Amino acid sequence: MEDEQSFSDISGGRLSLQRRYYTQSCREFCLNCPRLSLRSLTAVTCTVWLVAYGLFALCENSMILSSAIFITLIGLLGYLHFVKIDQETLLIIDSLGIQMTSSYASGKESTTFIEMGKVKDIVINEAIYMDPLEPQEISQVVPVFQTCFIDLQCWRFGLIMNNFTIL
Numbered sequence: 001m002e003d004e005q006s007f008s009d010i011s012g013g014r015l016s017l018q019r020r021y022y023t024q025s026c027r028e029f030c031l032n033c034p035r036l037s038l039r040s041l042t043a044v045t046c047t048v049w050l051v052a053y054g055l056f057a058l059c060e061n062s063m064i065l066s067s068a069i070f071i072t073l074i075g076l077l078g079y080l081h082f083v084k085i086d087q088e089t090l091l092i093i094d095s096l097g098i099q100m101t102s103s104y105a106s107g108k109e110s111t112t113f114i115e116m117g118k119v120k121d122i123v124i125n126e127a128i129y130m131d132p133l134e135p136q137e138i139s140q141v142v143p144v145f146q147t148c149f150i151d152l153q154c155w156r157f158g159l160i161m162n163n164f165t166i167l
Helices: 036-059 062-082 157-162
Strands: 002-008 016-022 024-033 087-093 098-105 109-115
Touching: 036 062, 062 098
Parallel strands: none
Antiparallel strands: 002 016, 016 024, 024 087, 087 098, 098 109
């Protein structure tokens, strides 16, 4: 069975959460983040190149223009390969463990597996809390779906995640 719902992130981009139930003990949650915006890419590139052209006009050194092009290309490749995540997947197999996969815009994938015996509890962080939390005997917290910032007006996401149970 497959279920899909759409949400908005804090900048108005479209997020989609797909829930797949393979068996009663095997579930997958897949969060698709907004793609890289051509508008923001163009704005950053033009800003860097206009600043470089202004410095070139003052100094009359062509090395400034070459370095601006080089910095822009290296920065874009680094952003696509190390920062921009297109999809995050959480695969839960009750008897085995939890696998978290992040797919980057460059095609790189990062996978983490946590054995079920090492999972103490699941904490749903709604991103809004008034009282400070005092962790008791927590050795490590592993955040899930950490790159897509859900709009605070979108309470349905919290409700969907509150229905999430492992056992």
